Amino acid sequence: MIRKSSLLVAGLTFLLSGTAFARATLPPLTAEQADKGEALYGAACAICHGTAMRGNFQTPPLRGTFVARWANVPVSELSDYIQRAMPLMAPGTLSREDTIAITAWLLKANGVPVGKTPLPSDDKLLHSFKFPAIPAGSYKAVIPD
Amino acid sequence: MGSKPFLTRRKAFIAAGALGTTAALRRQGLISSAAAAGSELPPYIEIPHLQPFLADPNQIADIKVCIRPFRAAGPRLDVERIGDKTVFHNYGHGGSGWSLSWGSANIVIGKVATTLEKKVAVIGCGIIGLTSALTAQRAGCDVTIYTRDTLPHTRSVRANGSWTPDSRIALTKPAGPAFADLWEQMARFSWATYRGYLGLPGAPIDFSDHYVLSDKPMTTEDIEKKNAGKIGKGDYASTGMPQSSSEFAEYSDRITDIIPQAETIRSGEVPFGVAYGKRQQMMMYNFGAYGHLLLSEFFQAGGKIVNREFHSPEDLKSLPEKVVVNCPGYAAREWWNDKSLIPVRGQTTWLPPRPDLRYGMVYNGSSMLSKSDGIMIQGFDLELGEMAGVGNSFEHPDRSESERAIGVFTELFNRNAVKKG
Numbered sequence: 312m313i314r315k316s317s318l319l320v321a322g323l324t325f326l327l328s329g330t331a332f333a334r335a336t337l338p339p340l341t342a343e344q345a346d347k348g349e350a351l352y353g354a355a356c357a358i359c360h361g362t363a364m365r366g367n368f369q370t371p372p373l374r375g376t377f378v379a380r381w382a383n384v385p386v387s388e389l390s391d392y393i394q395r396a397m398p399l400m401a402p403g404t405l406s407r408e409d410t411i412a413i414t415a416w417l418l419k420a421n422g423v424p425v426g427k428t429p430l431p432s433d434d435k436l437l438h439s440f441k442f443p444a445i446p447a448g449s450y451k452a453v454i455p456d
Numbered sequence: 457m458g459s460k461p462f463l464t465r466r467k468a469f470i471a472a473g474a475l476g477t478t479a480a481l482r483r484q485g486l487i488s489s490a491a492a493a494g495s496e497l498p499p500y501i502e503i504p505h506l507q508p509f510l511a512d513p514n515q516i517a518d519i520k521v522c523i524r525p526f527r528a529a530g531p532r533l534d535v536e537r538i539g540d541k542t543v544f545h546n547y548g549h550g551g552s553g554w555s556l557s558w559g560s561a562n563i564v565i566g567k568v569a570t571t572l573e574k575k576v577a578v579i580g581c582g583i584i585g586l587t588s589a590l591t592a593q594r595a596g597c598d599v600t601i602y603t604r605d606t607l608p609h610t611r612s613v614r615a616n617g618s619w620t621p622d623s624r625i626a627l628t629k630p631a632g633p634a635f636a637d638l639w640e641q642m643a644r645f646s647w648a649t650y651r652g653y654l655g656l657p658g659a660p661i662d663f664s665d666h667y668v669l670s671d672k673p674m675t676t677e678d679i680e681k682k683n684a685g686k687i688g689k690g691d692y693a694s695t696g697m698p699q700s701s702s703e704f705a706e707y708s709d710r711i712t713d714i715i716p717q718a719e720t721i722r723s724g725e726v727p728f729g730v731a732y733g734k735r736q737q738m739m740m741y742n743f744g745a746y747g748h749l750l751l752s753e754f755f756q757a758g759g760k761i762v763n764r765e766f767h768s769p770e771d772l773k774s775l776p777e778k779v780v781v782n783c784p785g786y787a788a789r790e791w792w793n794d795k796s797l798i799p800v801r802g803q804t805t806w807l808p809p810r811p812d813l814r815y816g817m818v819y820n821g822s823s824m825l826s827k828s829d830g831i832m833i834q835g836f837d838l839e840l841g842e843m844a845g846v847g848n849s850f851e852h853p854d855r856s857e858s859e860r861a862i863g864v865f866t867e868l869f870n871r872n873a874v875k876k877g
Contacts, residue, residue: 365563365641368648375566376595382572421570445570448778450535450542 338386338440339428340415348416351409355398364420378421382444386430387437390414407432418442496720497735506667506727506815508872509824509831511865515807517830519853522614524800525786526550526846528692530626530635530705532794533564541772543780544568546588547580547788548797551623554615554741557583558649559642561591568779569595577602577777581761582612585783586750592781593757600777601754604765604787607747611785616804616834618816618825619715619739621646621708624800624842627692628705640710647714650739658745659828666738666825667817668718669730669868687843697798701842729872730819738816742828766791799849805858806830822864835861 353362359370366372371380381389394410396402405413415430422445431437497503527548536543546564549556565588568576574597578589581603589599607613621643626635653661668674688699698704708715718736726733754761766772769792772780782792789797809830816825825832835857837844 361641363637363641365566367641368645372566374570375563376569379569379572379595382570444572446572448537448540448542450567450571 336440337423337443338418338430338437339426340418340423340430341427342425344412344415344429345419345425346416347409348412348414348419351405351413352416355405356413359399373417374421377417378442378445381442383441385438386414386418386440386442387434389417389442390437391434411437421445495717497722503721503725503727503735507813508728508869509807509810509813509826509865511807511862511869513855513859513862516805516855516858516862517808518806519803519855519858520614520806521801521803521851521853522611523786523849523851524551524615524624524802524845525553525788526624526798526800527796528627528630528698528798529796530631530639531556531560532788532796533560533638535567538769538780539773541775541778541780542571543769543772543782545788546584546781546783547785548794549584549785550625550800551615551802552621552625553612553785554583554617555619555621555623556625556639556642556646557587558591559645560584561587562645563638563642564588564781565591565595565597568592568597568781571779573777573779574598575777575779576600577775577780578783579603579766579780580610580783580785580787581606582610582783582785583615584612584785585781586747586754588781588783589754589759590750590757593754593759598758599754600760600762602762602764602766602775604763606761606763607751613743613747614802614804616802616825616832617741617743617827619647619650621711622706624704625707626705627698627703629703630692631705636705636707636710639705639707643707643711644714647711647739650741653746653749656745656749658749659742660746660749662740662742662828663737664740664825665815666736667721667727667815668734668736669726669728669817669819670732671730671820672732674732674734687840698843698846701840704842727817728868729875730868740816740825740827744829768793798847799845801845801848801850803834803854803857805833805861807833807862819868820864822861824865833858833861833865835864 352360352364356373360366360373361370364373365375371377390410393413394403394405394407397405411430411432418430419425421443423443525548527550531548531550532545534545536545544564544567546560549560561584576592576597576599578585578592578599578601581589581601585601585603586607589601592599622639625639650661654663686700686702688695688697690699692698692703716737718734721733721735723731782788784791786797786799788794789799807830809828810826811828813826813831817823821836821838823834823836
């Protein structure tokens with residue numbers, strides 16, 4: 312049931328927001344989750360990936376090419392990666408809840424709209440959502456300059 | 457009065473002028489109060505004897521004129537939809553195109569990557585087009601460059617070719633604080649990328665000792681008096697054109713942690729018998745070797761170049777690629793009808809190469825830099841500062857300007873020879 316409602320909300324969010332992602336099955340997330348993730352990002356991730364998430368010469372960005380690397384991959388794989396590998400100087404120290412919040416922030420920062428349904432913590436549910444690509448034609452709609 | 461020191465430095469550094477000398481001068485400490493306070497070269501560093509070059513207009517091998525593509529708000533990096541094409545703009549880098557090229561390409565190709573499109577068209581083959589194309593290839597794209605001219609003929613190679621990342625890059629107010637952050641990202645990324653090209657055959661990227669010489673103590677007040685750099689009433693907001701050097705943005709202070717700074721030369725050891733001097737190690741680009749290297753890299757990675765001139769955005773419809781990276785430089789004014797581009801004329805004069813000379817200098821309104829393809833001479837306008845060349849799209853050589861710039865060094869060398877007897 313949870314999954315169905317998530318999909319429904321995601322689909323509605325897609326339609327209402329007018330963004331034109333290729334799939335209607337965008338991962339759901341709430342503003343609260345994303346805000347929490349943003350704060351966690353500032354504390355645990357920004358030191359390497361930068362406050363603007365653009366990375367630097369050594370550290371990969373978490374926007375732009377990041378989308379190309381994770382597009383169409385189940386979101387659970389991203390959150391699993393974050394949990395076991397990040398932050399690089401202290402991997403495995405993020406709680407599950409914090410990891411999900413950071414994942415939500417990464418999705419929001421890359422154009423996924425917020426809604427009423429939270430990004431699920433359950434791995435199987437999370438696996439059902441793919442990290443969205445941004446079709447060339449809708450770049451501007453998804454990520455304003 | 458609280459802002460006085462800042463204004464003083466700001467006005468002082470407008471003493472530089474053409475093609476990016478400005479930022480270099482500032483970094484060389486000509487106007488930095490911090491540098492004036494200390495940073496003298498330590499005793500274990502000896503200033504080498506510098507050989508003069510033949511400073512005579514009859515040695516001129518070339519005069520090159522370029523038009524810097526200046527935009528008040530900084531380079532255009534937004535995304536536009538034209539028919540079924542998505543156009544990612546990358547142009548309008550003023551006098552900082554070479555310096556910021558890799559960082560700017562990194563930002564733009566990052567956006568391109570989100571589309572997952574592997575076939576990418578790049579418009580233009582200047583330094584911005586080439587670095588965009590190479591960055592796209594490194595991101596796994598199959599790239600075709602569509603261009604009217606290739607590197608030896610593009611405006612890019614009529615530049616000065618040294619690290620000047622905030623030379624006429626934007627006006628402070630129209631660009632706003634967000635651009636300063638973006639600039640820093642681009643500058644740091646570019647600097648790191650360029651460092652990766654050091655030490656290669658032909659020295660495509662190199663470092664050189666750069667001397668700032670002055671007959672008077674390098675206090676900011678002297679320069680301030682000479683360099684109001686204000687040509688009209690109002691400012692960019694009220695007239696649509698910059699009216700004063702003080703409107704131009706300066707961001708170099710943000711990256712002093714990675715850029716070697718200028719140091720004061722001990723009295724009596726300043727080259728050519730000049731009273732006061734500073735020295736800085738400066739990065740430069742040797743166009744021949746570097747251009748050849750970039751083109752070779754592009755072709756080796758399977759890139760294609762199609763010789764083609766576009767006349768209006770509608771022309772893009774005929775391209776097979778859905779994603780287009782637009783890097784036309786100043787040509788955006790004609791082909792994209794972008795009137796936000798303001799031409800800023802600059803001229804360099806080239807004497808025969810002197811590979812044995814490994815220095816550059818700035819003295820009395822003229823600068824020189826010994827590069828692999830010649831000794832580059834550049835005059836700058838002590839009165840106009842950053843405003844020199846603004847609004848001027850006259851892309852033809854002015855030989856008298858070259859002769860005046862060379863004459864500064866003729867006088868310097870002659871005076872020193874007489875002094876030494």
